[in-house]
Amino acid sequence: MTQKVLMKGNEAIAEAAIRAGCRFFFGYPITPQNELLEYMARNLPKVDGVFLQSESEIGAINMVMGAACTGARVMTSSSGPGISLKQEGISYIAGSELPAVIVNIMRTGPGLGGIAPTQSDYYQAAKGGGHGDYRLMVLAPSSVQEMADLMFLAFDKADEYRNPVMVLGDGVLGQMMEPVILPEPKEGKGVEKPWATTGKGNNPKSKLITSLYIKPEEAEKFCEHLAAKYLTMAERDTRWESYRTEDAEIIVVAYGTAARLCMAAVDMARDKGIRAGLIRPITLFPFPSAPIYAAAEKGARFLTVELSTGQMVDDVRLAVSGKSTVSFYGRSGGMVPDPRDILSQIEQIESEKNGSTAATEGGAA
Amino acid sequence: MAKIVFTRPKSMKDVVTHYCPGCHHGIIHRLVGEALDELELAPKTIGVAPVGCSVFIYDYIDTDFIQASHGRAPAVATGVKRALPDKFVFTYQGDGDLAAIGTAEIIHAAARGENITVIFVNNAIYGMTGGQSAPTTLVGQSSTTTPKGRTSQNDGFPIQVCEMLNTLQGPSMISRVAVHTPAQVIRAKKAIRRAFQCQVEGRGFSFVEVLSACPTNWGMTPLDAGKWLENEMIPYYPVKDFRIPEGVQ
Numbered sequence: 001m002t003q004k005v006l007m008k009g010n011e012a013i014a015e016a017a018i019r020a021g022c023r024f025f026f027g028y029p030i031t032p033q034n035e036l037l038e039y040m041a042r043n044l045p046k047v048d049g050v051f052l053q054s055e056s057e058i059g060a061i062n063m064v065m066g067a068a069c070t071g072a073r074v075m076t077s078s079s080g081p082g083i084s085l086k087q088e089g090i091s092y093i094a095g096s097e098l099p100a101v102i103v104n105i106m107r108t109g110p111g112l113g114g115i116a117p118t119q120s121d122y123y124q125a126a127k128g129g130g131h132g133d134y135r136l137m138v139l140a141p142s143s144v145q146e147m148a149d150l151m152f153l154a155f156d157k158a159d160e161y162r163n164p165v166m167v168l169g170d171g172v173l174g175q176m177m178e179p180v181i182l183p184e185p186k187e188g189k190g191v192e193k194p195w196a197t198t199g200k201g202n203n204p205k206s207k208l209i210t211s212l213y214i215k216p217e218e219a220e221k222f223c224e225h226l227a228a229k230y231l232t233m234a235e236r237d238t239r240w241e242s243y244r245t246e247d248a249e250i251i252v253v254a255y256g257t258a259a260r261l262c263m264a265a266v267d268m269a270r271d272k273g274i275r276a277g278l279i280r281p282i283t284l285f286p287f288p289s290a291p292i293y294a295a296a297e298k299g300a301r302f303l304t305v306e307l308s309t310g311q312m313v314d315d316v317r318l319a320v321s322g323k324s325t326v327s328f329y330g331r332s333g334g335m336v337p338d339p340r341d342i343l344s345q346i347e348q349i350e351s352e353k354n355g356s357t358a359a360t361e362g363g364a365a
Numbered sequence: 366m367a368k369i370v371f372t373r374p375k376s377m378k379d380v381v382t383h384y385c386p387g388c389h390h391g392i393i394h395r396l397v398g399e400a401l402d403e404l405e406l407a408p409k410t411i412g413v414a415p416v417g418c419s420v421f422i423y424d425y426i427d428t429d430f431i432q433a434s435h436g437r438a439p440a441v442a443t444g445v446k447r448a449l450p451d452k453f454v455f456t457y458q459g460d461g462d463l464a465a466i467g468t469a470e471i472i473h474a475a476a477r478g479e480n481i482t483v484i485f486v487n488n489a490i491y492g493m494t495g496g497q498s499a500p501t502t503l504v505g506q507s508s509t510t511t512p513k514g515r516t517s518q519n520d521g522f523p524i525q526v527c528e529m530l531n532t533l534q535g536p537s538m539i540s541r542v543a544v545h546t547p548a549q550v551i552r553a554k555k556a557i558r559r560a561f562q563c564q565v566e567g568r569g570f571s572f573v574e575v576l577s578a579c580p581t582n583w584g585m586t587p588l589d590a591g592k593w594l595e596n597e598m599i600p601y602y603p604v605k606d607f608r609i610p611e612g613v614q
C-alpha cells in the first residue's frame with residue numbers, strides 16, 4: 001500500500017536505500033547527515049543487514065569497496081571533509097568497476113567550513129573527485145520525495161554500469177521534513193554479478209578485482225573502456241526537468257535546493273509577463289547539455305543559479321557553446337537567496353534584451 | 366621407483382615470481398599456499414593485497430583476490446567478511462603499508478576482533494618504491510630517506526606492531542615469526558596455519574608478523590641479509606607467540 005509519510009530527507013534516503021535492497025552501510029558521523037547514519041544503525045539490523053561505524057571516512061569507503069566486491073548492495077554517506085577523505089577510495093572503486101552508492105549532504109567549505117547548506121561540491125562530484133580518468137554518475141534530488149526515488153535509481157544504475165553513483169544533496173534537503181511516498185521494497189535478487197569475488201569454489205579460474213594496469217597500452221585501453229561507458233551513460237541516462245521552457249526567452253539553470261527557489265522565481269517572472277523557464281539537471285553527470293544547447297540555438301538567454309560562487313555554470317557555458325549569453329547568480333557560505341533576488345536577476349536580463357551583452361560577465365550579485 | 370616428496374602447493378600457480386633473489390616474499394607466499402591447501406580453504410578464500418612488492422600476489426596464489434589501496438586492506442577485508450562471513454578472508458601487507466599509512470585501519474580491525482587473518486611482512490623498508498625508510502626501519506639503519514641512518518631525534522623510534530596490537534582485547538592470536546632458516550620456516554608455517562585455523566573456528570582477528578629480508582634495498586647479498594635479520598632485527602623484533610587462543614587446532 002502506498003502511504004504518505006512525513007520524513008526528513010536524510011531518513012528518506014536511508015529508508016529508500018533499505019527498500020532498494022541495500023544491506024550494508026559503513027559510515028562516520030558528520031553534520032548534516034547524521035540522521036542518515038543513525039537511521040541505518042537502527043534499521044539495517046532489522047532486515048539482517050550490517051551497519052558499522054568505521055574509524056574514519058577512509059575506513060568506511062574501503063569497507064564499502066570490500067562489500068561491493070562480493071556483489072552486495074552497499075552504501076556510505078558523508079559531507080564535505082568526509083567526502084574529501086573518501087576520494088581515494090572512490091577512485092579505486094571506479095577503477096575496479098564496482099557498484100556502490102555514496103551520498104553527499106553538502107555543507108559549506110573549503111576547510112571545516114560550516115554546517116549550513118551549500119552546493120559547493122559540484123566540481124568534486126561531477127568531475128570525478130579523486131585521481132584519474134573517471135566519472136561518477138551524480139544524481140541531484142530537489143525534494144524529499146525525489147531523494148527517496150533516486151536512491152532506487154542510484155543502486156540500479158551503479159549495478160548496471162558497475163560504477164559508483166553519488167547522490168548529491170545539501171543540508172536543506174537532508175534536514176527538511178516533507179511528505180513522501182516511499183517506493184515499495186524491491187523484490188528479487190537483482191542483476192547477476194559474475195565478476196564478484198566470493199571465493200572461486202569449483203571454478204577453474206580465480207577472480208581478481210583490481211585497478212592496476214602497469215602496461216600503458218592496457219591502461220589506455222581501460223581508460224577508453226571507461227570513457228565509452230560514460231558516453232553510454234550520457235546517451236541513455238541523462239535526466240533533467242524542464243519547467244515552462246517551451247516559449248522561454250530566459251532560462252534559469254539550477255539543481256537541488258536552488259532549483260526550488262528558481263521555480264518560484266520563474267513563476268513570479270511569468271506573472272510579470274517575462275517569458276522565463278527553468279531547466280533543472282537531475283543528473284549532474286551526465287550533464288543535460290542537449291536541452292540547454294537546443295534552447296540556446298533558439299535564442300534563449302541563460303541564468304545559472306547556485307548555492308556557491310559558481311561551479312555548474314562552467315558546464316552551462318560549455319553546453320551553450322557561445323550560442324547565447326550565460327549569467328550567474330550565487331550565494332555561498334550557507335546563505336540561501338530569496339526567490340525575489342533571483343527574480344531581480346531575471347528582470348535584469350530581460351531589460352538587456354535588445355543589445356547589451358554585459359550579462360556574459362556574470363559574477364555573483 | 367621415484368617418490369614425489371616435494372611439490373608446488375595446489376593453491377599456487379605454476380609461474381616464476383618477480384621477486385628479487387633472496388627476497389622472502391616468495392617463501393611466505395609458499396607458506397600461505399601450503400596452509401590454504403592443508404585446511405582446504407582455497408575455494409572459499411578471498412585475499413586482499415594492497416600496494417607493495419607483493420601487490421602481484423594474485424599472480425602466484427590461485428584464489429580470488431582484491432587489490433586494495435595503500436594501507437586499507439583491513440578495511441576492505443572487513444567489508445568482504447561482513448558480507449560473506451562464511452568465506453575465508455586474509456590480507457597480505459607490508460610494513461610501510463600496515464605500520465605507516467594503514468595504522469588506523471589495522472588497529473581498528475584488530476580492536477573489533479574482525480574475523481580476518483593478517484599476514485604482515487616486515488622487511489624494515491619500503492621495498493616497492495625503492496628503499497625508503499619505513500616505520501619499522503631500525504635506528505641506525507640507512508635507507509634512501511635516512512641516508513646517514515635513522516636517528517631517533519629526527520625520525521623517532523621503530524614501531525613494534527605485535528607488541529602494540531597485544532594491548533588490545535580484540536585479537537585472538539598474535540605471533541611474530543621469521544623465515545631466514547629452515548627451523549624458523551617450520552615455525553612460521555605453524556603460526557600461519559594456526560592463524561588461518563583461528564578464523565575458521567570464528568575466534569576473531571588473527572595476526573602473523575613475518576620478518577622478511579629485502580636484500581636489494583638493504584644493499585646486501587641474500588646470505589648477509591639473513592645474518593642482518595638474525596643479528597639486528599630479531600633483537601628488536603623478538604620472534605615469539607604473543608597470544609595463542611586456548612584449544613586452537
Ligand SMILES: Cc1ncc(C[n+]2csc(CCOP(=O)(O)OP(=O)(O)O)c2C)c(N)n1
Pocket residue numbers: 416417418419435458459460461462463486488490491492493494499
Ligand atoms: C596513497 C599512496 N601513497 C604512496 C604510494 C606508493 N607506494 C607504493 S608501495 C609503497 C611502500 C610499500 O612498502 P611496504 O608496505 O613496506 O611493502 P614492501 O614493498 O616493502 O613489501 C608506497 C609508499 C601509493 N601507492 N599510494
Ligand code: SF4
Pocket residue numbers: 383384385387388389390418488492493578579580581582
Ligand atoms: S625490492 Fe625487496 S621486498 Fe621487493 S622484491 Fe626485491 S627484495 Fe623483495
Ligand SMILES: [Mg+2]
Pocket residue numbers: 459460461486487488489490491492499
Ligand atoms: Mg616493506
